[in-house]
Amino acid sequence: MSQSLSVPPFFDGSNYAYWKVRMRAFLKSLDEHVWISVQNGWKPPSSIVSGNIHLTDISLWTKDELAACNWNSKGIHALFMALSPEEFRRVSMCETAKEVWDILETTHEGTKIVKNSKLQMLASRFEEVRMKDDETFDEFYAKLNDIVNSSFNLGERIPETKIVRKVLRSLPERFRPKVTAIEESKDLDEVKIEELVGSLQTYELTLSQHQCGALGHTRSRCYKLGNERRSQNIPSQVSFLSNQVSHLTEMLTKLTKSNLSPKRIWVKKGDLIRLSGQEKCLVANVALKAQNSSMWYLDSACSRHMCGNKSLFTTLDECNGGMVTFGDGGSAPILGKGTVQMLGLPVISNVLYVEGLKSNLLSISQICDDDFEVSFVQKRCTVYDSSGGVVLEGVRTSDNCYGVLPNSNYVAIGENGDEN
Known part of the structure; x- marks a missing residue:
């Protein structure tokens, strides 16, 4: 709302800093002497007789003394006109513009x-x-x-x-x-x-x-661009590559110490079949660090979904499926493949039954092969379906793994990634 140039800015006790700047400009617009009077103050003319101060009668004031009084009067009038009733009560007894200004300043800005x-x-x-x-x-x-x-x-x-x-x-x-x-x-x-x-x-x-x-x-x-980044799944790719680099760094560190452990041989994943002499040899790394046997872990370096608890399988085709090699060089046999269904978790198909495996592992590569999208952030991993719906969520645990806890709201995942 516009305001007349002859009316001072109103102050109701809020936003003092804003009002102070505007009020200073208004006082200067009346006359520069008005603002000087507010800054320096004004005292009525007086004289000292026999050690006592006596106010000079107004009829004896000089022209300059009358002008100084008028500057003070204009200043105190403008300040009184600008204040709300609540703020006016603080300064109603003041006789100079400087007193009014100083009281408001101390009240709303504090002491020095x-x-x-x-x-x-x-x-x-x-x-x-x-x-x-x-x-x-x-x-x-x-x-x-x-x-x-x-x-x-x-x-x-x-x-x-x-x-x-x-x-x-x-x-x-x-x-x-x-x-x-x-x-x-x-x-x-x-x-x-x-x-x-x-x-x-x-x-x-x-x-x-x-x-x-x-x-x-x-x-x-x-x-x-935000939608394009999502469609290209850049965060998921970056996080996936970061995990791969982390695993490779860990393996290289252990390779430099291989001469201290002559029984352990570290090779590329593609060479495991030739060296092990088995029909099939898969890899799992998170199982070494995971501490919770009831949790499912999302593992970017795990070849396929794996579970070591036979009682969790609703269907199981027993077979000799080769071996699984862990990050420490150990291995365990694959004794079958089937479907796992637990309360609060999606139905998980094509899960390998690995004898002696203490952790339940979900393979990121197998999830992506089923046309799902995986996104990693600092403390969370999320699996999306083709329409953008959340299928599965994992949280980062204290052992730096991404664990999935049971949740009744999860969408079940059937074979080939179809939703049930």
């Missing part, structure tokens, strides 16, 4: 000690604030500008050169080429903050021209 504490907190916030990868430059600058304005309202102005340098060192990596160009081509002591802000806003707009053709958002917030 409190103001110094607030300034220290603002200084810490100023140094700590950084632009995040998922926020726009305008959002970051609004936070920084709020700190700068709050410090100014408490009586301490942050130098513009300090703000310029703070902005440049707080930007994320995507701004690095622009920051380098500014630092090399300009004297930062001469750069105006408004010029810098405009330049960075323009640069961000050029970065935000994606395949979607829209402007005004960062790449991380592009809806179209």
